[in-house]
Amino acid sequence: MNATPLQFRDPVLARSMAATLQRLVAQLDRPVAVMHVCGSHEQAIAKFGLRSAFPKALDVIMGPGCPVCVTDVPEVDEGVLLARQGVRIATYGDMLRVPGTVQSLADAQADGAKIDIIYSPRQAVEIARGTSEEVVLFASGFETTAVATAAVILDDPPPNFSVLSAHKYIPPVMEIVAEMPGSRIEGFLAAGHAAVITGSDVFEPFVERNGVPVVIAGFEPMDILAGLVELVELILAKTPKVVNAFPRCVTREGNLAAQEQLWRVFRQIGGRWRGIAHVPNGNLRLRDEFAHIDARKRFTIDLPSLWDFAPPALARQCICGDIMAGIRNPRDCRLFNKECTPENPIGACMVSNEGTCKIWHLYGGVPDLEASA
Amino acid sequence: MNRVALKQGGGGRAMRALIEKVFVRDFAALPFEGVGISAMDDGAAIRLGDEWLVITTDSHVIHPIFFPGGDIGRLSISGTVNDLAMMGATRVLGLTCSVILEEGFSLEWLEVVQRSMVEACVESSAPVVTGDTKVMGRGELDGIVINTTGIGLTRTLVRDNGLSAGDRIIVTGSIGEHGLAVMAARHGIDVDGKLVSDVAPMNSMIATIVDKATAMKDPTRGGVSSALHEMASKSGVGIVLDERSVPMTPAVRAVGELLGIDPLHVANEGKALIGVRAADAEEVVARLRMHPLGRNAAVIGTCVAERPGSIILDTGFGRRLLAEPEGEPLPRIC
Numbered sequence: 001m002n003a004t005p006l007q008f009r010d011p012v013l014a015r016s017m018a019a020t021l022q023r024l025v026a027q028l029d030r031p032v033a034v035m036h037v038c039g040s041h042e043q044a045i046a047k048f049g050l051r052s053a054f055p056k057a058l059d060v061i062m063g064p065g066c067p068v069c070v071t072d073v074p075e076v077d078e079g080v081l082l083a084r085q086g087v088r089i090a091t092y093g094d095m096l097r098v099p100g101t102v103q104s105l106a107d108a109q110a111d112g113a114k115i116d117i118i119y120s121p122r123q124a125v126e127i128a129r130g131t132s133e134e135v136v137l138f139a140s141g142f143e144t145t146a147v148a149t150a151a152v153i154l155d156d157p158p159p160n161f162s163v164l165s166a167h168k169y170i171p172p173v174m175e176i177v178a179e180m181p182g183s184r185i186e187g188f189l190a191a192g193h194a195a196v197i198t199g200s201d202v203f204e205p206f207v208e209r210n211g212v213p214v215v216i217a218g219f220e221p222m223d224i225l226a227g228l229v230e231l232v233e234l235i236l237a238k239t240p241k242v243v244n245a246f247p248r249c250v251t252r253e254g255n256l257a258a259q260e261q262l263w264r265v266f267r268q269i270g271g272r273w274r275g276i277a278h279v280p281n282g283n284l285r286l287r288d289e290f291a292h293i294d295a296r297k298r299f300t301i302d303l304p305s306l307w308d309f310a311p312p313a314l315a316r317q318c319i320c321g322d323i324m325a326g327i328r329n330p331r332d333c334r335l336f337n338k339e340c341t342p343e344n345p346i347g348a349c350m351v352s353n354e355g356t357c358k359i360w361h362l363y364g365g366v367p368d369l370e371a372s373a
Numbered sequence: 374m375n376r377v378a379l380k381q382g383g384g385g386r387a388m389r390a391l392i393e394k395v396f397v398r399d400f401a402a403l404p405f406e407g408v409g410i411s412a413m414d415d416g417a418a419i420r421l422g423d424e425w426l427v428i429t430t431d432s433h434v435i436h437p438i439f440f441p442g443g444d445i446g447r448l449s450i451s452g453t454v455n456d457l458a459m460m461g462a463t464r465v466l467g468l469t470c471s472v473i474l475e476e477g478f479s480l481e482w483l484e485v486v487q488r489s490m491v492e493a494c495v496e497s498s499a500p501v502v503t504g505d506t507k508v509m510g511r512g513e514l515d516g517i518v519i520n521t522t523g524i525g526l527t528r529t530l531v532r533d534n535g536l537s538a539g540d541r542i543i544v545t546g547s548i549g550e551h552g553l554a555v556m557a558a559r560h561g562i563d564v565d566g567k568l569v570s571d572v573a574p575m576n577s578m579i580a581t582i583v584d585k586a587t588a589m590k591d592p593t594r595g596g597v598s599s600a601l602h603e604m605a606s607k608s609g610v611g612i613v614l615d616e617r618s619v620p621m622t623p624a625v626r627a628v629g630e631l632l633g634i635d636p637l638h639v640a641n642e643g644k645a646l647i648g649v650r651a652a653d654a655e656e657v658v659a660r661l662r663m664h665p666l667g668r669n670a671a672v673i674g675t676c677v678a679e680r681p682g683s684i685i686l687d688t689g690f691g692r693r694l695l696a697e698p699e700g701e702p703l704p705r706i707c
Contacts, residue, residue, distance in 0.1 A: 011617070011689030018690075049691030221690045343380075343699065353633075364686070364694025 008220030017225040018053040024232040025055040032058055033184040034231055035177065035326050037170060038065040038191035039354020040219050046363035048221045060228070061185065061326035064173050067141045067166075068094040068352035069324060070273040075166040076100035078301050079138045082164065083113035087299065088131070090116045090124035091138035094352040097345055099315065105138075121152040128161035136295045140166040144194050146284050147258045150265035153286070153293055164295040167284035169268055170194055171202055176279050177325060178210045185212065185326070187231040192218040192246040197262070199254025200244040211240045218246040265290060274348055275321025314339055320347035323356050330357045337361060384594020384640070385698040389413070389603075408460075414533050415456040415590065416523075425530045427462035429453060430522040436705045438486070438516060440558045442550070442570030443642075446489030449519040451642055452593070454497045454574040459589045459645065460532070462525030463580035465499035471520040472504070476511045486517070497574035499523065527583075534607035535588035541654040542612060542674035543647045545578065545667045546571065547620040548597055549636030551643070553628050555706045562631075567624035573643035578664040582657045588648035594706065595698050596638045598684065600646050601674070602697040606682035608648075613685045614674040614695060638698045640706055648676070 025032065036042065042062045045051060054060055064070050077100045083089045089105065096106045096115070109115045114133075118124050121137055128135035139149045146167040153163060174188055190203060195216045203214040213234035217227025227245045234241065244250050264287075271283035286294040295301075317335055322328040330336040330349070340346040342358055349355035381391040392413065401411035407425075408418040416429030433449040443451075454465055470490070474483070494501060501521075536542075550571040557568050579589070588608060592600035597619070605612045621636055629636045643666060649657045654672050661667030677685075684695040 009690075014690045046693065047688075049686065049688045049693035051691065052693065053691035341699075362696055364696045 008218075008222045010222065014053070014221055014225060017222065017229060021058070021225060021229050021232065022055045024229065024236060025058045028057070028232065028236055030057070032186055032232065032235060033061055034058070034187040034189060034228070034235075035061045035063040035185045036065060036189035036191075036217075037063040037174060037177075038189075038194070039352070039356075039359070040191065040193070041065065041189060041217070041224060042356055042359050043354065044219050044221060044224055046359045049363075050221060050224060053225075054228070058228070058232070059184075060189075062323075062329075062356050063177055063326050064273060064276050064324040065191065066324070066349070066352050066354035066356070067145070067168055068092075068098060069320065069348040069355045070168060070276060071095070071098055071140050071166045071348070072272045072274045073099070073101055074272075074303055076104065077102075077303055078164060078296070079105055080108050081301050081303065081305070082136055082138075082295065082299060083108040083115060084111075085299065086114075088114040088116065088127070088133045088135045089138050090118045090127055090135055092119070092140060093117045094354075095138060095140055097351045098348050099345070121149050125152050125155075125157050125161055128158045132160065134160050134162070136162050136164050136299075138164045138166065140168075142168055142170050142191075142194055143197050143262065143284075146266060147197055147255075147262050150261045153265050153290060154261055157293065162293050162295040162298050163286060165266070165285055167266065168273065168279075168282055169284055171198075171206060172268070172282045173273060173276065173279050174206055174214075175210065176277055176282075178206075178212055180325065186235050187212055188214045189224070189227050189231060190214050190216045192216055192223070192249060195244075195246065195250045195254065197255050197258050199252055199259075200242050200250055201252050202254070203242045207240050207242055213240045213243070215243045216246050216250055218249065273324075275324045314346050318347035320349045320357075323349055330360045333357070380699055383699070385599050387699050388594075408530070408532070412532070412534075415459040416462075418460060418530050421526070424526050424528055425460075425462070427457050427460045427525045427527060427530070428522070429456040429460075430520065431456060432518060432520040434515075434518050434705050435555065436515065437555075437558055438482070440570055441554045441566070441568060443572040444486055444489050445517060445519055446486035447493045448572050448642060449521050450490050450493035450497065450499065451572050451574045453521040453523040454493075454499050454576050455591045455642075455645070457523050457525040458574075458576040458579040459591050461527040461529045461583050461586075461589075463527070463576040463583060465497060465523055465525045465576065467502040467524055468494070468499050469522040470501045470504040471506075473507045473509060473514060473518040473520075475514045475516050476508055478516055483517070486519075493574055497576050499574070499576075529583055531583060531586045531589045533588050533590045533604050536604055536608035536610050536612075536648045536676045537587070538610055538676050538678040539651055540587055540610075540648045540676040541651050541672050542601070542614070542676065543649060543654065543657055543661070543670060544592075544597065544620065544673050545575070545645045545647070545661055546643070546669040547622050547625065548592070548641055548644060549621060549625040549629060549639040551641050552596065552639030552706055553625055553634070553636065556632070556634075557628060562628060564624045564628060567622070568628060571641055571643035573666055575643060575645055575666055578661065578666045579645060581660045581664060582647065585649050585653045585657050586647050587650065590646050592641050592644055592646055594640050596636070596640055597646065598635075598637045598695050599698055601684050601695075602682070604646065604648065605676075605684060608676070609681045610676040610678065611680035611683050611685060612674045612676055613687060615687050617689045618671055619673045620669045620671050637695065651675075
């Protein structure tokens with residue numbers, strides 16, 4: 001195993017980059033807000049304490065960048081109902097504790113449902129090959145993970161394997177957030193790994209329509225600082241365009257073979273993102289030719305049977321929606337780190353490793369440490 | 374019904390809460406003079422003339438019982454000797470050893486474990502003077518549990534609550550090795566044999582600096598983060614931790630990154646965190662480095678008056694608060 005220090009983690013270089021960012025924001029001479037739409041960005045910002053190095057006038061807001069968090073309640077309910085019907089569910093660990101209307105998958109498991117934690121869709125297929133039971137891959141994630149789901153669907157899975165897709169597609173939700181009333185967002189930091197698949201060109205129509213710059217950035221501290229410098233420069237110059245600040249991985253056209261598989265299997269439909277809004281074209285569902293692998297078509301899922309239950313009182317106080325929309329942050333939530341912890345999550349943002357609340361909890365619960373001491 | 378959760382034995386916040394709730398209140402109400410259970414320190418101290426008698430106890434449960442760098446035998450002696458040393462009692466008067474075995478446990482293994490215990494006793498000049506053996510039925514226990522209790526004498530009692538603003542924090546060597554070595558052994562992660570537990574009795578090293586220590590703690594379960602949080606909150610200070618000066622081997626760094634586990638949250642079994650006055654820091658580091666266990670000793674932090682109880686992590690890129698782990702990321706490691 002190679003353990004040489006990472007060249008992207010040079011604090012001296014980082015300080016000079018942070019100074020550049022300070023200077024640019026000072027030139028702007030007014031508060032400015034930008035948004036990233038990726039849990040991995042928030043993860044890196046929190047882990048390295050970058051917020052304390054950002055200029056005070058620069059507000060780096062975390063957007064709806066956690067696929068598990070935006071999985072809507074009815075989608076969780078579908079998984080829970082299938083599990084309660086005796087179908088074996090294979091899903092990612094993060095999905096287990098996301099609250100549904102009545103139960104989470106973890107609750108269903110405690111009641112005896114069969115749920116397997118997997119790390120890749122291939123494992124779900126392997127489980128199906130090893131049993132005669134019906135196995136449903138409850139698949140979540142953005143275009144990055146949807147590609148992996150598409151690959152197993154196209155690779156002749158066994159007849160007892162099907163997919164319940166909760167996959168979501170990022171570009172449309174950026175439109176929603178940019179157009180939200182009262183939105184102060186003047187630029188977006190786009191996720192480098194997703195852009196590896198989609199290419200940087202996918203953001204061109206968005207920039208054209210909204211007149212807001214998009215910078216694609218990687219996940220090392222230097223990547224993020226460099227991305228923000230680029231973004232503020234574009235805001236200063238009033239030249240909205242797409243800039244690829246992650247060229248070591250991202251190309252204009254992206255991974256064409258992966259895109260081909262993605263769109264052969266999935267189509268975009270509108271649907272709710274938990275806490276955000278109805279997002280036109282924001283959900284990825286299986287195309288009709290794959291109906292035999294689509295769990296929604298293969299099984300009867302009686303959602304309304306769950307809907308007589310009122311949400312628990314605590315859940316009503318949860319502000320995950322506002323947090324994911326970038327309007328408020330975990331500090332504004334009266335449940336954060338009190339009733340709501342990773343061991344006992346009330347809202348979805350505390351469940352996933354990419355959820356803003358979980359990340360803030362993990363890294364000390366305070367994002368912008370004043371230069372005390 | 375409320376039941377005990379694994380994390381409540383993990384050395385973090387959850388365990389402290391359990392101990393405080395269930396054990397401390399009533400035991401602490403019993404008459405006792407000295408440092409007792411309510412201090413929740415590494416051990417207790419009773420005044421004897423102009424010296425302190427320090428007493429501590431520890432039960433050891435680890436899976437697997439043989440791991441790179443040691444086994445449950447070496448661990449059971451080191452753990453107790455180190456707890457005594459952390460209170461200043463570097464001279465061990467005697468140890469007890471109580472072993473509970475599962476029916477069917479390999480006698481050969483037991484002999485290997487016993488030899489490891491003897492080795493660690495020789496290294497720390499700590500005699501086992503009495504013991505107890507029980508065997509439980511198959512499945513009633515997982516292999517072997519070893520409890521050791523130790524007593525030691527010291528003129529200078531060192532507590533974990535003696536830090537004041539301006540003090541420096543020293544760590545005696547590279548961190549995270551025990552926990553990650555056990556984890557790697559459990560999951561079959563191979564790092565070319567470079568990930569080895571640091572388990573060792575530290576009393577001979579600690580004896581060289583005990584006169585200068587304002588506070589001490591060994592960062593076992595919950596790691597450096599948990600131990601520093603406890604020291605900071607008991608002492609009423611904040612600690613600014615300079616992440617880049619925390620010694621760490623490349624193997625620990627790499628495996629931590631790979632598994633997404635912060636080495637600051639991972640157990641050590643042969644490292645100490647030592648608070649010293651700023652003026653003594655250089656000398657203490659120099660003395661520690663003379664000892665084979667202290668060659669990588671380094672100053673890693675400074676105590677401040679602000680934010681008492683908090684650890685402020687300076688990453689080199691910025692600052693954030695270091696979270697206090699709920700429990701060790703991995704159960705049954707020591």
